Structure formats: structure tokens, C-alpha cells
Amino acid sequence: MSTQPVDPQLRKTGIGVVGDVPWGSHFFMFYETKEDLLDTLVPYFKAGLESGELCLWVVSEPLTEEEARNALRKAVPKFEHYLADRSIEIVGERRVYFSGNDPDLQRVIRTWAAKTDYAVTRGYAGLRLSANTAWLEDKDWKAFSDYESEVNNSISRWRMTALCTYPLAGSTAAEILDVTRTHQFAIARRNRGWEVVETSELKQAKSEIKRLNDELEGRVIERTQQLAAANEAMRKEMIERQHAEEALLEAQAELARVQRALDMGELVVTIAHEVNQPLTALVTNGNFCLRRLEGVTPNLDELRLAIAEIVSDGTRASAVISRIRRLLVKGALRRTELDINRIIQGVSILLRTELKRCHVSLRTKLAPDLPRVAGDQVQLQQVLINLIMNAVEAMRLSAERSRKLLIRSAKSTDGVLVQVQDSGPGVEPGLADRIFEPFFTTKPEGIGMGLSISHTIIESHGGHLSLASSSAGALFEFILPVTINE
Amino acid sequence: MSEPASIVFVVDDDPSVRRAIKRLVESVGLHVELFGSATEFINSSRPDVASCLVLDIRLPGISGLDFQRELVQTKNEIPMIFITAHGDIPMTVRAMKAGAVEFLTKPFRDQDLLDAIQVGLERDRVRRQRQAETAMLRERLESLTPREREILPLVVSGLLNKQVGAEIGATEATVKVHRSQLMRKMGASSLADLVRMSEKMGIAVPETHRPS
Numbered sequence: 079m080s081t082q083p084v085d086p087q088l089r090k091t092g093i094g095v096v097g098d099v100p101w102g103s104h105f106f107m108f109y110e111t112k113e114d115l116l117d118t119l120v121p122y123f124k125a126g127l128e129s130g131e132l133c134l135w136v137v138s139e140p141l142t143e144e145e146a147r148n149a150l151r152k153a154v155p156k157f158e159h160y161l162a163d164r165s166i167e168i169v170g171e172r173r174v175y176f177s178g179n180d181p182d183l184q185r186v187i188r189t190w191a192a193k194t195d196y197a198v199t200r201g202y203a204g205l206r207l208s209a210n211t212a213w214l215e216d217k218d219w220k221a222f223s224d225y226e227s228e229v230n231n232s233i234s235r236w237r238m239t240a241l242c243t244y245p246l247a248g249s250t251a252a253e254i255l256d257v258t259r260t261h262q263f264a265i266a267r268r269n270r271g272w273e274v275v276e277t278s279e280l281k282q283a284k285s286e287i288k289r290l291n292d293e294l295e296g297r298v299i300e301r302t303q304q305l306a307a308a309n310e311a312m313r314k315e316m317i318e319r320q321h322a323e324e325a326l327l328e329a330q331a332e333l334a335r336v337q338r339a340l341d342m343g344e345l346v347v348t349i350a351h352e353v354n355q356p357l358t359a360l361v362t363n364g365n366f367c368l369r370r371l372e373g374v375t376p377n378l379d380e381l382r383l384a385i386a387e388i389v390s391d392g393t394r395a396s397a398v399i400s401r402i403r404r405l406l407v408k409g410a411l412r413r414t415e416l417d418i419n420r421i422i423q424g425v426s427i428l429l430r431t432e433l434k435r436c437h438v439s440l441r442t443k444l445a446p447d448l449p450r451v452a453g454d455q456v457q458l459q460q461v462l463i464n465l466i467m468n469a470v471e472a473m474r475l476s477a478e479r480s481r482k483l484l485i486r487s488a489k490s491t492d493g494v495l496v497q498v499q500d501s502g503p504g505v506e507p508g509l510a511d512r513i514f515e516p517f518f519t520t521k522p523e524g525i526g527m528g529l530s531i532s533h534t535i536i537e538s539h540g541g542h543l544s545l546a547s548s549s550a551g552a553l554f555e556f557i558l559p560v561t562i563n564e
Numbered sequence: 565m566s567e568p569a570s571i572v573f574v575v576d577d578d579p580s581v582r583r584a585i586k587r588l589v590e591s592v593g594l595h596v597e598l599f600g601s602a603t604e605f606i607n608s609s610r611p612d613v614a615s616c617l618v619l620d621i622r623l624p625g626i627s628g629l630d631f632q633r634e635l636v637q638t639k640n641e642i643p644m645i646f647i648t649a650h651g652d653i654p655m656t657v658r659a660m661k662a663g664a665v666e667f668l669t670k671p672f673r674d675q676d677l678l679d680a681i682q683v684g685l686e687r688d689r690v691r692r693q694r695q696a697e698t699a700m701l702r703e704r705l706e707s708l709t710p711r712e713r714e715i716l717p718l719v720v721s722g723l724l725n726k727q728v729g730a731e732i733g734a735t736e737a738t739v740k741v742h743r744s745q746l747m748r749k750m751g752a753s754s755l756a757d758l759v760r761m762s763e764k765m766g767i768a769v770p771e772t773h774r775p776s
Binding site for chain 2: 350351353354355356357358359360361362363365366369370380384387390391394
């Protein structure tokens with residue numbers, strides 16, 4: 079059997095859609111008419127003859143040897159010459175496939191091999207073959223399919239091209255699949271033209287792949303290493319990104335905290351100064367009066383004057399507080415339609431790091447599809463942050479180890495209800511009435527404005543902030559009216 | 565109208581606070597003068613009597629602490645009592661270090677302010693007395709002749725007349741005359757008295773003549 083290396087030179091098939099193929103090409107076509115066969119096989123053999131190949135055309139129904147010859151004669155100018163020097167043989171299927179009454183496929187394979195050897199030794203470029211299978215009977219199908227498979231496996235090593243033609247009529251789906259499996263590609267008629275349908279083309283490339291295998295394997299290993307390195311780099315980058323993201327969130331929370339502290343600090347200074355001035359005058363005048371009253375004959379005019387100033391300074395102090403509260407609440411009020419759940423989620427994210435730092439676990443139970451509320455996003459955030467930070471501080475001051483914070487949103491008859499509940503010690507019953515008063519605080523460092531301002535903010539939104547009764551911890555809740563489209 | 569024995573100056577931007585402080589301080593018989601700003605105070609002509617300054621640390625224009633530094637730099641050593649609505653520890657430390665008498669947080673206890681004022685006035689009285697004394701001594705020092713001025717540090721350092729004479733190239737008798745003139749002009753009743761005065765005036769005693 080000829081096993082010389084495959085000639086890299088491509089062979090012209092003469093079939094437009096197929097173009098050039100390498101030696102060892104094994105393809106097939108399903109035909110319906112005689113014309114289908116002549117359409118492809120005449121140019122196929124013409125190209126073969128003109129390329130110096132030994133040609134072997136095995137014909138069967140519906141084509142006769144005579145018809146094949148005549149068709150070629152018309153197409154190939156020097157056909158008689160080729161026929162004479164036996165460059166082309168046109169034979170009936172019986173002569174090739176059958177030994178007596180039965181097909182002998184092993185002999186056929188040997189024939190192909192021998193013919194190929196013969197072609198090469200006689201100076202032909204190689205063997206060009208076309209065979210028809212119209213003779214095939216169902217009982218022989220399996221054996222023939224195996225034979226085709228063997229041809230397909232062997233042909234890559236031979237200087238041979240083979241075009242097998244199958245009658246479409248009568249082919250079952252299973253048979254079509256078999257044919258497809260045992261050839262490299264197919265030519266099919268579609269829209270009056272011919273098209274190449276690629277099938278098991280990989281088989282053709284098998285020897286090539288084998289040759290490249292070592293190199294490829296090396297490249298695969300190299301590439302795998304590169305990919306692994308790239309993966310590792312990407313993983314590291316992702317971790318870095320994640321760290322950066324966490325750091326960003328932390329920084330944001332820190333910023334919010336610092337901002338709040340700064341705002342509060344500024345506020346403390348302002349309030350302290352603004353309120354302390356009238357208070358100082360008031361206390362000093364009060365003390366003066368007391369001193370005078372200890373005397374034997376107090377000067378009433380003098381006292382009256384001092385007391386009048388006490389009254390006026392008291393009024394002034396309260397005006398300062400109102401002014402500051404107005405300032406805090408009124409500052410750039412912007413009403414928009416808001417989704418309270420989104421605000422809760424935003425604040426949760428903002429305070430995530432802070433909560434983590436204080437070992438507080440936050441749970442949110444947010445009712446879906448809540449109606450929107452009209453409000454100032456920043457102010458409502460401020461209220462939530464204040465309630466959450468109060469809760470956090472209350473829990474930090476208590477000895478209770480488990481620190482849980484629950485934020486709930488729900489629909490209520492009056493609008494949208496938001497609850498902030500902690501697992502701290504709760505508010506002492508006696509203080510419940512006073513916690514919303516300005517400057518009232520239970521915190522060592524507190525200035526007692528947070529809840530007072532929050533209360534004012536919620537009221538200015540037409541809602542209500544209150545301390546609800548709770549079995550555990552403190553439960554603050556506020557209700558915001560729902561937007562009514564006017 | 566005769567000059568008061570002492571004056572309390574109050575600088576606060578709040579007229580109501582100023583009036584209340586004036587009322588309180590006057591109730592213990594002290595004279596009070598009010599100013600709305602540090603500039604007003606600086607530009608005022610003040611009688612030369614024992615005084616102290618009650619000052620809000622947050623003043624419009626110049627802050628109380630800067631004002632204090634300025635006064636210290638210009639050798640105006642009037643005792644200061646700070647009152648503030650919002651004093652933090654660093655602020656207090658700074659004020660006290662720069663010589664403040666007291667640092668009170670508004671609203672303050674009336675007695676605390678009055679006590680601080682008494683301390684301030686007393687401190688100013690002592691300071692004035694010391695200043696007057698130094699001024700007087702300087703005047704006396706000026707009246708000395710160059711020879712007397714020359715032997716003063718030598719006498720103070722404890723040298724005997726004979727030694728002083730050797731030092732300046734004069735007889736013991738001459739030194740004795742100069743020395744008695746010196747003592748008389750300076751108003752010193754004893755050598756110890758003269759030594760004390762020299763210390764007050766910062767007269768340097770020559771190292772080599774220090775009694776060992």
C-alpha cells in the first residue's frame with residue numbers, strides 16, 4: 079500500500095464550489111437525476127485528466143458508461159487521446175464491487191490502493207476516482223458503510239481523491255447520516271447551484287493534526303500557563319478591586335460620619351454661643367437680684383430693670399433655638415417623589431461599615447410595591463441616619479452582647495410606615511415624653527438635637543415621628559403621607 | 565469726680581451680657597467700664613489705677629486670645645479673666661499659659677466671676693506697686709555719681725571698703741564716704757536692703773567678687 083507523504087499540492091476538482099482540495103480528499107454527493115451526476119462528474123474528470131491524474135469513473139444507474147463517455151468527449155478536447163492511453167477508465171459498478179454475485183469490498187479497497195500505486199509508478203500525479211452506489215442494497219448497507227469508513231480513514235495517506243455519489247431517492251435518514259459520517263464533506267444541490275457541506279472534515283486534517291500534535295501540545299501547555307497566569311492576575315485584580323470597593327464604601331461612611339460630626343460640631347458652637355449669651359445675661363441678672371434681695375432695703379427700680387432684662391433674654395434664647403431649628407429644617411428643602419425603600423437601602427449601604435465596626439447586625443424587612451412619598455431625600459436620610467446612629471449608640475452603651483437592628487417598611491392607613499428597632503436597653507419610661515425636646519440627651523457626648531430635628535423634619539413632611547412601645551429595645555417609627563397626584 | 569481705686573473693664577459683644585455683668589460687679593462696690601470690642605478698649609483712655617479685664621474669648625474682629633497676646637507683647641500686663649460660651653481645653657490652657665487669671669464658661673457662677681475679679685485686681689495692685697517701686701529705685705539710681713555707681717556692685721557683692729578701694733584705686737576713707745552717700749541716696753537702711761534693691765533693679769554683681 080502506498081504510504082508516501084501527502085503531497086501538499088492542491089488538486090483542482092473542477093467543481094466550482096469545491097475548488098481545490100488536497101490529496102486524500104474523500105467527499106460525496108447525493109444526486110437526484112442523471113444531469114446532477116454529469117453536472118459534477120464531467121468537470122471533475124476533465125480537471126483530473128488535464129492535471130495529469132489517472133482517472134477512474136465507476137458508473138451505475140441511471141448513468142451508462144456510454145453516456146459518461148459521450149459527455150466527457152464533448153467536454154474534454156483530447157478525450158480520445160486520454161481514453162487511448164488509458165488515462166481514464168469508465169467502468170460499470172459490477173466490475174469493481176462484485177466478486178461473482180456478491181460485493182467484495184475488501185477487494186475494492188485493495189483495488190484503490192493498487193490503482194493509486196499504479197498511477198504513481200506510471201508517472202501520474204495520483205488517482206482520481208468517482209464511484210456510484212446505486213447498486214447498493216439495504217442488506218449491504220452496513221458493510222458498505224464500514225468500507226466507506228475504512229476508505230475515509232486510509233485515504234488521507236493516499237495520492238487519491240474520491241467522489242462518491244449516492245442516489246438521494248430511497249436514502250433513509252440513518253443512511254444519510256452514515257454517509258455524512260464516513261466522508262469529509264459533501265456537495266449538495268441547493269437553489270439550482272451546488273454547495274459544499276462540510277462534514278467530518280476533521281478526519282482529513284487528522285494526519286496534519288497528528289504532525290502538529292507535539293508542537294500543539296507544547297503550545298497548549300504554554301497557553302495554559304499563560305491563561306493560568308492571566309487568571310491569577312485577574313483574580314488578584316478582582317480582589318484588589320473588591321478591597322478598593324470596600325475601602326471606598328468605608329471612606330464614604332467615614333466621610334458621612336465626619337460630615338455629621340462636623341455639622342454637629344459647628345452647630346454646637348453656634349448654639350452654645352447664641353444661646354449662652356442670653357443665658358449668661360439671664361443668670362447674671364438673676365444672681366444680681368438675689369444678692370440685692372438679701373440686702374435690707376432692696377432698690378425696687380433697680381430690681382425691676384434687671385428682671386425685665388431677664389425676661390427679654392429668656393425670650394431671646396428661645397428665639398435663637400427656633401431660628402436654629404428653622405435653619406436646620408428649612409435648609410434647601412427639595413421635595414421629590416421618593417421610594418422610601420431605596421432611601422433605607424441607601425442609608426444601610428452608607429452605614430454598612432459603621433454598623434460592622436460596632437458589631438451591629440442589620441436586618442431590613444421592606445414591603446414591596448410601597449406607594450411613593452413626597453419628600454426631601456437628604457432630610458429623610460438624615461432622619462434615618464439619626465435613628466440608626468442613636469440605636470447603635472444605645473446598643474454600644476448597653477452590656478447586651480447581641481446587637482441587632484431591624485428596619486421595617488410597611489403600608490399603613492395613613493401612608494408609609496418606617497420602623498427602626500434596636501436590641502438596646504430601650505428608653506426609660508419616664509423619659510419618653512422628653513426625648514424629642516431640643517437639648518434633651520441621654521448620651522454622655524450628645525447635644526440633644528438629633529431627635530428634635532428629626533421630629534421637626536418628619537412633621538414638616540406632614541408625617542409623625544414617635545417612640546412606639548416595644549417588647550425589647552427602642553422602637554422608633556415614623557409615618558409619611560403618600561403622594562396624591564393633584 | 566475723684567478717680568476710683570480700681571476699675572473692672574468688661575469687653576463683650578453682647579450688650580445684654582455687658583449690662584448684666586456691670587450690674588453684678590457694681591453690686592459689690594467696684595467700678596465697671598464696658599466695651600463692645602477689643603478695639604474700643606484699646607482706643608480708650610484709661611485711668612492709671614489697679615484694674616482687670618473681663619473678656620469674651622469670641623469677639624468680633626480680633627479674638628480674645630489674639631488680643632491677650634497683643635497686650636502681653638506690648639507690656640500691657642493687665643490681668644485678664646476670660647469668659648466664653650464654648651471653651652475647650654486647649655483654648656483654656658493657652659489662655660492660662662499666657663497669664664489669664666481665670667477661664668470661666670458662660671453662664672458662669674456669679675461668685676466665680678467676682679472672685680476672679682478680686683484676684684485680678686489684687687494681682688494688678690501688686691504689679692503696680694512693684695512697678696512703682698522699681699521706677700523709684702531707678703530714679704534713685706540715676707541720682708548716683710559715676711563713682712558711686714561704680715562701687716555699688718562691688719559693695720553689694722560683699723567686698724570690704726579696703727577691698728573696694730583696691731579695686732577702684734582709692735583709699736579706704738574715700739570709699740567709706742562714697743558708700744555712705746550711696747546708701748543715703750538709695751534710701752537703703754542696711755547692706756541687706758541695698759542688696760535687695762540691686763536685685764530688683766537687676767544690677768549685675770561681678771562674678772569675681774561674688775562672696776564664696
